[in-house]
Amino acid sequence: MKTFYSSWLWGLVPASLFIHFANLGGLSIYALDEAKNATAAIEMLETGDWILPTFNHEPRYDKPPLHYYAFMLAYQVFGTNPFAARFFPALLGFATTWIFYGFLRNQKRKATAFWTAFVLTCSPHWVIQFHMAVPDAFLVFFLSCALLGFYTYIRQDFNSKPIIRIAYIAMALAVLSKGPVALLIVSGIVLCYFLLTKGWKPKIFLKLLDPLGLLLLLGLILPWYILVAIKTDGQWVTEFIFKHNIGRFSSAMEGHGGGPWKTLTFVVAGMLPFSPILFFRPSRFHTLLQPKNSFLLFSGLSVLVIVLLFMIAGTKLPNYTVPAYPFMAVLIASQIERILENEAFNCIQVFGWFGCLLVMVVCFAPYFIFQNETSLQPMLGATQPFFVLVTFTLPIFFYLLWQKYAVKLLLWTGICFFGITTTFFFFSMPVIER
Helix, strand or coil: HHHHHHHHHHHHHHHHHHHHHHCCCCCCCCCCHHHHHHHHHHHHHHCCCCCEEECCEECCCCCCHHHHHHHHHHHHCCCCCHHHHHHHHHHHHHHHHHHHHHHHHHCCCCCHHHHHHHHCCCCCHHHHHCCCCCHHHHHHHHHHHHHHHHHHHHHCCCCCHHHHHHHHHHHHHHHHCCHHHHHHHHHHHHHHHHHHHHCCHHHHHHCCHHHHHHHHHHHCCCHHHHHHHHHHCHHHHHHHHHHHHHHHHHCCCCCCCHHHHHHHHHHHHCCCCCCHHCCHHHHHHHHHCCCHHHHHHHHHHHHHHHHHHHHCCCCCCCCHHHHHHHHHHHHHHHHHHHHHHHHCCHHHHHHHHHHHHHHHHHHHHHHHHHHCCCHHHHHHHHHHHHHHHHHHHHHHHHHHHHHHHHHHHHHHHHHHHHHHHHHHHHHHHHHHHH
């Protein structure tokens, strides 16, 4: 099995790089949030103003500046174009995938590491999210680094000062990516994990509050916030904190409301096609609470805290829960590993039929939607490549199900959705854009 994972890894790394950058500059900046973020960075570059973000030369209060700085750097290297605006988000999506792979490999969990990277690479919403010029990619990456750092520091009995300080730096950059929500998420997850594994021991807990780490955190966060507050007489900070943080949390903004079920739907749909595996053999999830599965417990808590936070938030958007995806991928990968170890082909067979059905829905549903809606009929050409894809994939699905090839069925499901994502970026989306 070790040879199997090593041989597939040679293909997974370039495939992951390819899909994160697939047709990155071939599509215009089509989403409203992308347009505002990409344009704000252009205006900051043109005016030389590194403090106050603007859109149409009016102050933009929505987000802190880290992603604008990254876009400005990319514009200077690649020119002012869609590829430059999306370059760093794509790079950070790829980097996040392989940081988790490396972290798990370092824990000598080779199979879990492989399936985690595979699940993320083959999940369409993960890849689509990192194809957009928005700050979420920066939040996901730095939040992941901070959480992995705090976890490692606790597991090493609070002995590694460099790791905790790197974690604080990563947390500061997460705050500069999207605001104080990063502090809330990291604090909630780390506190829950600490209490479950160490109990309430104030003297030990204080070791997490590393003085130099806190200084690094404040030293990175405060200068820009102070400068932008001075430049706008406090208006930027007031608008950002009260409207775009407290306001979004307390009530629905811009029509993005809904009940708690909506957040759960976003998470399950966002990690398709592999998220249903989490619902197989649920009795085995008691193993999450065993000390030997400490990182599974941490991953489960990470998913739980992030999902619960946005379940109770007033504003509901599918990108809000993306920071939970890497940890959810770890849980899925561990579940795959347990199912394969127990040779539970019945679970894989159910998943295979589900994957087969899902491929047909994804490939055929847009045709019928566009066909029945007059205004959408010009986009029917976007569905044609999917007919070719489904004609090729379904016979192989049926063959693997008939032969009861468990691992190959899992791999083929992922490959099919990798193909769907590739088809979307290179063939369907250009037609829709035109």
